[in-house]
Each structure stands twice: as C-alpha cells, then as structure tokens.
Amino acid sequence: MAFKAIDYYNIDELLGDSELLIRDTVRSLMEDKYQPAIAKHFNDGTCPLEIAKDLGELNAFGVNLEGYGCAGSSDTAYGLINQELERVDSALRSFSSVQTSLSMYPIHRWGSGEQKERYLPGMAKGEIIGCFGLTEPDHGSDPSGMKTTAQKTDSGYIINGSKMWITNGTIADIAVVWAKLDGEIRGFLVEKGTDGYTAPEIKNKFSLRASVTSELSFLDCEIPKENILPDAVGLKAPLSCLTQARYGIAWGVIGAAMACFDEALQYAQERIQFGKPIAAFQLQQEKFAYMATEITKMQLLCLRLGQLKDAGKATHTQVSMAKRNNVAEALKIAGMARGILGAAGIVDEYSAMRHACNLESVYTYEGTHDIHTLILGHDITGFKAYR
Amino acid sequence: MKIVCLVKEVPDSEAKITVENGKIKETGVKFIVNPYDEYGIEEALKIKEAGGEHQVFILTFGTERAKKVMESAMALGADEGFLVADGSAPDCDSHTTAKVLAAALNKIGFDMIFCGKQAIDDDSSQVGVRVAEMLSLGHASVVNKFELTDGKVKVERQIQGGQEVIEMPVPCVITCQKGLNDPRYPSLKNIMAVKKKPRTVFTLDDIGLSADDVGVNGSFVEVTKFEPPLEKAPGRVIEGEPEDTAKELIRSLREEAKVI
Numbered sequence: 001m002a003f004k005a006i007d008y009y010n011i012d013e014l015l016g017d018s019e020l021l022i023r024d025t026v027r028s029l030m031e032d033k034y035q036p037a038i039a040k041h042f043n044d045g046t047c048p049l050e051i052a053k054d055l056g057e058l059n060a061f062g063v064n065l066e067g068y069g070c071a072g073s074s075d076t077a078y079g080l081i082n083q084e085l086e087r088v089d090s091a092l093r094s095f096s097s098v099q100t101s102l103s104m105y106p107i108h109r110w111g112s113g114e115q116k117e118r119y120l121p122g123m124a125k126g127e128i129i130g131c132f133g134l135t136e137p138d139h140g141s142d143p144s145g146m147k148t149t150a151q152k153t154d155s156g157y158i159i160n161g162s163k164m165w166i167t168n169g170t171i172a173d174i175a176v177v178w179a180k181l182d183g184e185i186r187g188f189l190v191e192k193g194t195d196g197y198t199a200p201e202i203k204n205k206f207s208l209r210a211s212v213t214s215e216l217s218f219l220d221c222e223i224p225k226e227n228i229l230p231d232a233v234g235l236k237a238p239l240s241c242l243t244q245a246r247y248g249i250a251w252g253v254i255g256a257a258m259a260c261f262d263e264a265l266q267y268a269q270e271r272i273q274f275g276k277p278i279a280a281f282q283l284q285q286e287k288f289a290y291m292a293t294e295i296t297k298m299q300l301l302c303l304r305l306g307q308l309k310d311a312g313k314a315t316h317t318q319v320s321m322a323k324r325n326n327v328a329e330a331l332k333i334a335g336m337a338r339g340i341l342g343a344a345g346i347v348d349e350y351s352a353m354r355h356a357c358n359l360e361s362v363y364t365y366e367g368t369h370d371i372h373t374l375i376l377g378h379d380i381t382g383f384k385a386y387r
Numbered sequence: 388m389k390i391v392c393l394v395k396e397v398p399d400s401e402a403k404i405t406v407e408n409g410k411i412k413e414t415g416v417k418f419i420v421n422p423y424d425e426y427g428i429e430e431a432l433k434i435k436e437a438g439g440e441h442q443v444f445i446l447t448f449g450t451e452r453a454k455k456v457m458e459s460a461m462a463l464g465a466d467e468g469f470l471v472a473d474g475s476a477p478d479c480d481s482h483t484t485a486k487v488l489a490a491a492l493n494k495i496g497f498d499m500i501f502c503g504k505q506a507i508d509d510d511s512s513q514v515g516v517r518v519a520e521m522l523s524l525g526h527a528s529v530v531n532k533f534e535l536t537d538g539k540v541k542v543e544r545q546i547q548g549g550q551e552v553i554e555m556p557v558p559c560v561i562t563c564q565k566g567l568n569d570p571r572y573p574s575l576k577n578i579m580a581v582k583k584k585p586r587t588v589f590t591l592d593d594i595g596l597s598a599d600d601v602g603v604n605g606s607f608v609e610v611t612k613f614e615p616p617l618e619k620a621p622g623r624v625i626e627g628e629p630e631d632t633a634k635e636l637i638r639s640l641r642e643e644a645k646v647i
C-alpha cells in the first residue's frame with residue numbers, strides 16, 4: 001500500500017517550495033527504485049552501490065555545500081533528503097552521511113584549494129566515494145586517546161595504526177583518516193591502493209546489513225605531503241564533522257520512524273481479531289497516539305534545528321539533543337511497530353524489524369546515546385562527567 | 388528552436404478525492420505536473436542536450452496556485468516558465484483551455500510544441516490537438532517514438548495491430564504517450580536554480596483575451612456536477628456444505644444479482 005507521510009502539525013507548510021520539491025524528488029527515487037529492492041539487499045548483506053550514481057546525478061551529495069559542483073541547498077533540505085533515504089533504510093542514509101558530512105565536509109572546510117578541486121567535484125557526482133576513519137578498536141567514545149600515528153618524512157607522511165567500524169571503508173576511493181602527528185590530531189587523505197593501506201569488510205552484522213562496514217589498516221603507509229588537510233588541527237576538527245553528520249542523523253531517523261508508524265497503522269486498520277480491526281483496541285491506540293506524538297516532536301526539533309543551522313546559529317549541543325532524542329524514539333517506535341505487526345512483523349515483507357535492527361547501530365554511532373547525555377549534562381549543569 | 392512544453396496542474400494520482408456539493412474538495416490534495424506532460428518535457432530536454440541552439444519553455448494555464456507546478460516542471464531543466472493565471476481555469480473546457488494556450492503561444496513564440504496525450508484528472512485528451520488546429524499546425528497524438536532531423540519530425544504511434552509512422556515539418560504539436568522516454572528526476576541543482584530563472588505570469592489581458600473568452604462564458608461545455616464513484620457493497624460469504632453453498636450461490640446470482 002502507498003506510503004502516507006505523517007504530518008500531524010502541518011509542518012510541510014513551514015518548508016520552502018524548493019525544500020519540498022527536493023524531498024519529493026528523493027522520495028520518488030526511493031519509492032521507484034530502492035524500496036522494492038532493499039529487503040533483499042539486507043538479507044543478502046549487500047549494499048545497493050548504484051546509490052552512488054543515482055544520488056550523484058541528483059546532486060544530492062554535498063548538497064548543502066557551496067561550489068565544486070555542489071547544489072548549495074539549505075541545511076533543512078539536506079535533512080529532508082536524509083529523512084527520505086532512511087525511510088527506506090538507515091544504510092542509504094549512512095552512505096549519504098558519510099559522503100556529505102564526513103568526507104566532503106572536512107575537505108571543503110579544511111582542505112587546500114588543490115585538494116578541493118581534485119576531490120570535491122567527483123565526490124559530488126558520486127564518482128569518488130569517501131570514508132571517515134576516526135574510531136579505533138580500543139578508542140570509540142573516547143577518540144582523544146587514538147593510537148594511529150603519522151610520522152613526517154622528507155616527501156610526506158607515514159601512517160601506522162588501525163581504524164574500526166568504518167562505513168564504506170572497503171569501497172571508498174579516498175579515506176579521511178585522523179592520526180596523531182607529534183601528539184596532535186591531524187586529518188590525512190589516503191587514496192585506495194596506497195601501499196600499506198587495506199580495508200577489509202566486517203561481516204556477520206545483525207544491523208545495517210545493506211551498508212559496508214570495514215576495518216582500515218595502515219602498515220607503514222606512506223602518503224605524499226600534499227595529502228594532509230592543512231587546516232584541520234586537534235580533536236575539534238573531526239568532532240565538527242560529527243556535528244554535521246549527527247544533524248543529518250537526527251533528520252534521517254524521522255524517516256525510519258515514519259515508515260514504521262505508517263506500516264503499523266495500515267496493518268492495524270486492516271487486521272481483524274476478535275471481530276474488529278486491531279486498531280480499534282485501546283491498547284493499540286495508546287501506541288499510535290504515542291508514536292504520532294513522538295514523531296511530531298522529532299519533526300519539530302529538526303525543523304527548528306534546521307532553521308538555526310541555516311542561520312549559522314545551531315550549537316553542537318543542540319545537535320546532540322536532537323540526535324539523542326530522535327534516535328532513541330525512532331528505535332522505540334520501530335520496536336512498537338514490530339509488535340503491532342504480530343508474527344508478520346518478523347518477516348522481510350515488513351520493514352519495522354529491519355529498521356529496529358539498523359537503529360541499534362545508529363544509537364551507537366556518531367556518539368552513543370550515553371555520550372550525548374553527557375554532552376547535554378555538561379552543557380546544562382556546567383560539570384563534565386565524561387571521566 | 389523554442390520548444391514549448393504545455394503543462395497542466397493535476398491532483399496527485401494517489402490523492403484521495405472527495406466530492407462536496409457536486410464540487411471536488413481541494414483542501415489537503417497535493418498537486419503535481421500531469422505525468423504525461425513529463426514525457427514531453429523529457430523529449431524537449433533531450434533535443435536541447437543533443438546540441439544546437441535550443442530553449443525549453445514551460446507553459447501552464449491555471450489559477451495562481453499552478454505556479455508551483457510550473458516551477459516543478461521547470462526544475463526538470465527548462466530555461467523559462469510561463470503561467471497564464473486566471474481564476475476561471477477550472478471552469479474552462481478543452482476548447483477554451485486550448486484557446487488560452489494558443490494565445491499565450493503566439494505571445495511567447497514557438498518552433499515545436501509538446502504536451503501530454505491527456506491530463507490524468509479530466510482525461511479529455513483534446514487540448515494538444517485543439518491547440519494545433521487553432522494555430523494551423525500539424526500534429527500527431529499519442530506518440531511513443533520521436534525523432535527530429537533537419538527541421539523534420541518523424542514520430543511513431545501505436546495503432547490497431549501495429550505502429551504508424553508520421554513525418555511532418557516543424558513547428559508542430561506532439562502529444563506524448565507513456566513509453567516515449569524515461570522522464571528524469573529533477574536534479575537538486577536544477578531545483579535550486581528555478582528561482583533564478585525567468586518566470587512570467589500572464590493575465591488574460593496580456594495575451595489579448597478577456598473574461599468573456601474564458602470560464603463558463605467562453606466554454607461550450609459546462610461541468611454541472613461531480614459525483615464520487617458508488618461505494619462497493621461488501622461481499623457476502625456463503626457458508627455451509629458444498630451442495631448447499633453451490634445452490635445458494637446459483638440462486639443469489641440469478642435472483643439477487645440477476646447476472647445469470
């Protein structure tokens with residue numbers, strides 16, 4: 001049955017014409033091409049790689065960046081794109097987040113003129129795929145302790161160390177890698193095929209099965225001196241990329257929640273038990289009231305956050321609040337929807353369980369739920385509780 | 388060449404249409420570019436992209452609201468948009484709509500005209516052909532293959548038992564059928580660019596028409612009422628032993644449904 005996007009507070013009225021058109025365009029592409037194929041990809045553990053070309057042709061990569069073939073849209077439009085991608089599967093939104101916010105953004109913000117010219121136009125078209133290597137096997141929530149190092153040589157840098165859980169690592173043409181140079185965190189661009197650099201895929205995931213997740217390994221991997229991001233210095237640099245990506249995630253998971261809500265509602269209105277549609281029972285209605293209210297709150301949080309970001313006023317703690325709240329609620333909603341579907345909810349004809357499995361990753365990556373709690377706690381009370 | 392694509396604002400095919408007092412209720416309905424018109428726009432863009440000095444124009448007749456749909460059509464990659472905006476548009480029959488479009492076409496100028504084979508709301512399938520007649524142009528309708536070489540158009544259309552091939556000079560009017568091409572999605576860059584492209588809103592006066600020419604006054608046909616399709620009666624399950632249910636089925640088909 002056709003998807004009905006819940007908009008309980010007529011939030012569409014607050015979006016611009018071009019934002020609505022951008023959203024509807026991505027929605028059509030997703031419904032025509034990706035929705036029908038996603039369950040099989042998830043089951044097979046394969047990523048629909050044509051997403052690179054399709055989103056590239058739409059100019060959806062780096063959409064909120066200026067110049068270098070990027071569309072230069074509002075941040076709200078970027079959010080809406082993520083929502084439509086994640087309505088199909090968090091894997092598609094992850095692909096876009098990594099390309100736009102974690103790979104193009106650092107090059108756009110801290111790259112040299114030559115690096116921007118060299119990579120950004122191809123990345124905007126989806127012809128060059130990027131990945132972002134910050135997390136390490138022993139350093140997840142606390143990346144400041146990272147062990148990966150860069151050593152200066154006459155002609156460039158030698159990188160040693162390993163990165164873990166890196167989205168798109170195996171398929172990436174270029175990795176944005178964070179490593180310590182003389183004890184200070186710096187960003188480096190490592191191209192696929194460089195000697196000493198390998199990126200095997202991590203298999204057997206229960207979550208984000210339609211996304212490639214990899215380990216990056218650097219063994220005396222030498223890169224030329226032009227491959228350091230000249231202006232990215234300190235942990236602030238990767239963290240500001242994460243702020244961009246977290247912003248997109250806060251929007252994205254609304255899509256997953258909307259999909260689960262719609263699917264469960266349509267099912268509950270038709271499924272008859274005890275002589276009535278199950279939607280007619282109070283127990284189920286409480287769930288729908290909860291889901292609709294939480295989705296509306298998620299939408300309002302993001303709408304305002306988008307306005308703030310478009311005005312250049314959004315803070316990283318405001319982004320943390322939206323990421324933390326929206327992912328947790330989306331995860332809850334996916335679980336509720338799965339329950340409403342009964343046994344039907346465990347097969348791949350329905351999407352709620354797939355979304356629930358995916359959202360477990362989203363809950364953990366880009367700052368775990370707990371870490372965002374600590375960020376907010378710090379900001380609100382003035383006391384740091386990280387260590 | 389100036390290639391003009393005629394575009395109509397229609398309700399989304401997935402919209403739930405409700406009728407109140409013989410009129411269609413439009414609140415909450417989303418409006419889109421008539422899907423058949425998209426084939427025309429795609430064909431026009433293909434001509435432009437193949438090289439040469441071409442411009443692709445969008446021309447819409449509707450109320451002020453139709454500006455959004457005109458802009459959505461432009462977002463596919465058109466160079467310029469024109470809307471003849473008048474409150475009478477919903478009351479215009481195919482003849483009057485064609486009259487308005489022909490007047491606007493004369494004002495804008497054209498070397499080639501594309502439109503959909505029909506609009507998915509009223510399904511009248513007349514406007515393109517009427518425009519051609521009013522402008523004394525050649526036309527081919529329900530076209531599923533199009534070629535343009537040296538100022539000559541060669542098109543194909545499906546007819547009973549085969550394909551018909553037609554050749555004619557430009558300018559001419561082509562009404563487009565599904566299968567002609569694979570309409571693109573608008574690129575986000577083109578969506579962003581629309582607001583920077585020329586968009587003209589004409590009044591009737593601008594194209595040399597007056598209120599007497601349009602709406603109920605200017606139309607031969609008046610829609611007096613809309614009615615929703617009859618609600619389907621719920622089905623009935625006949626239960627029991629096969630001998631009895633078969634008998635009951637035959638009886639009710641004969642006596643109640645009166646179909647055998």
Ligand SMILES: Cc1cc2nc3c(=O)[nH]c(=O)nc-3n(C[C@H](O)[C@H](O)[C@H](O)COP(=O)(O)OP(=O)(O)OC[C@H]3O[C@@H](n4cnc5c(N)ncnc54)[C@H](O)[C@@H]3O)c2cc1C
Binds near residue numbers: 132133165361370
């Ligand atoms: C599918 C997937 C894709 C990913 N993609 C990328 C990528 O592209 N690039 C990249 O760099 N990383 C990526 N990651 C890694 C992700 O960012 C990390 O998993 C995340 O930061 C958490 O790190 P960790 O898994 O090491 O957990 P840990 O940091 O070990 O945390 C384990 C648990 O302890 C809690 N905890 C940690 N510190 C505290 C504290 N101070 N107080 C209270 N509780 C605490 C956490 O909340 C969590 O519940 C990805 C992860 C996944 C699952």
